[in-house]
Amino acid sequence: MTTIGALATSLSVTALACLFFIAAILAGVQLEVASTIAAVMVVLAFAIRAPSALRWQLIPWRLPVFVTGLFFVVQTISLHVLHPLMSTLVSQSDGAAGTFRAAAAGAVLANLVNNLPAYLAGEAAVAAGNHVQLLGLLIGVNVGPVIAPWASLATLLWYERCLASGVKIPLLRFALTSACLAVAGITLATAALLLT
Secondary structure, rough: OHHHHHHHHHHHHHHHHHHHHHHHHOOOOOOHHHHHHHHHHHHHHHHHHHHHHOOOOHHHOOEEEEEEHHHHHHHHHHHHHHHHHHHHHOOOOOHHHHHHHHHHHHHHHHHHOOOOHHHHHHHHHHHOOOOOHHHHHHHHHOOOOOOOOOOOOHHHHHHHHHHHHOOOOOHHHHHHHHHHHHHHHHHHHHHHHOOO
């Protein structure tokens, strides 16, 4: 089998492993069991079809260390800084202004610390009955964290893979371009939420 054919077969198995993972989670299989089985499927496929593609450099060891440290630091400052900050930034209004404020505050805080602690702090600041405002916050912390490499786990994974592959990312240009994308995405998504 040619190298391209071997990689295509391995990538097909990878796609099947992803589908298996989703189906297993929906079926109630524990996350660690489903992810381990899916990872073993992918590694075996590459080991059999394209063993030269497997390298130790593919293991993103810096990412778990960074994420663990990030969450320890963020958990510590959450109680004393993030919750009061979000309470100030997020108004108690469930109207359009309050929803946009929640989305913007979620996006800004996500880019400062990370989207998961930003959401938790924002959720505590949104009044219990303000469901539309909570959805605005979700938009902010999911669409907005594209400006800083640490803003979300997805961005961290992408940035780590780029560094591991030797791809240089001009951070200033990346941040400015992503800021435009984040503002447009949050504005349009929040407006669509309010129109429904």
